[in-house]
Amino acid sequence: MVPDGKLDRLLAIVASNVILNAGGRADEVRCYPGTREEVIGKVERWIDGDELLKGWMMWLSGPAGAGKSAISQTVAERCPKRGLHATNFFFFRGDATRNHTQPLVATLVYQLRRLYPTIDVILAECLTANPLICNASVEEQFEQLISSPIHMAQHSSSIHCPIILIVDGLDECNDERKQEKILLALHALVEADNSPFRVLVASRSEHHLVMTFNNIGTPVESIFLDSEYRPQDDIHRFVITKFQCWKVMI
Secondary structure (H helix, E strand, O other), rough: OOOOOOHHHHHHOOHHHOOOOOOOOOOOOOOOOOOOOOHHHHHEEEEEOOOOOOOOOOEEOOOOOOOHHHHHHHHHHHHHHOOOOOOEEOOOOOOOOOOOHHHHHHHHHHHHHHHOOOOOHHHHHHHHHOOHHHHHHHHHHHHHHHHHHHHHHHOOOOOOOEEEEEEEEEOOOHHHHHHHHHHHHHHHHHHHOOOEEEEEEOOOOOOOHHHHHHOOOOOEEEEEEHHHHHHHHHHHHHHHHHHHHHHOOO
């Protein structure tokens, strides 16, 4: 049993409106049914371990308005329906509760605790040994609060594999250097021995992020949202469907 209040330090910095379908997100968007299926299908094949798709980390990139957040939201919503465990964090520049690194790890940990309650004891021990862990670097937080507890739990209980981590809008975190550190921490997470994690990162293709991905040194699957994925077909499908709905209403 975990003593009452032991994990309150983590709970206090959770960005609750980031959690999937928690409400309160002005940027909460999802793909219209039947659209972006080619991209979503590729992401889901990668999650499922398609041997033609490389690495345990994927980068979904593209310009503003290309649909990255809608795709991330849709993939996150479809994971439970496919029997998969997923956690997520949606950065947003215009929201002071989630445009910086502080709530990132705590929010992911909160979701992992709901999936795997057995890690509570491990987390409590970590917080006892290192009461200031929530103020540590993002790399140290990922190691001590996510990687290590899940690794330890793998030896004592059934951990559902894979565990999907979705980090959307990374470029909207308010410090470029911290964006790079988050990428490196996520990479370390999937590179750990027997890691159960698959990490999907969505962002604009900013130069410093391109350089960080290039320097990682291990394969990362990449999707750039351009004309190859025929967004005009999705627009046509959306317009036709809406027009048919209007005809029925008339």
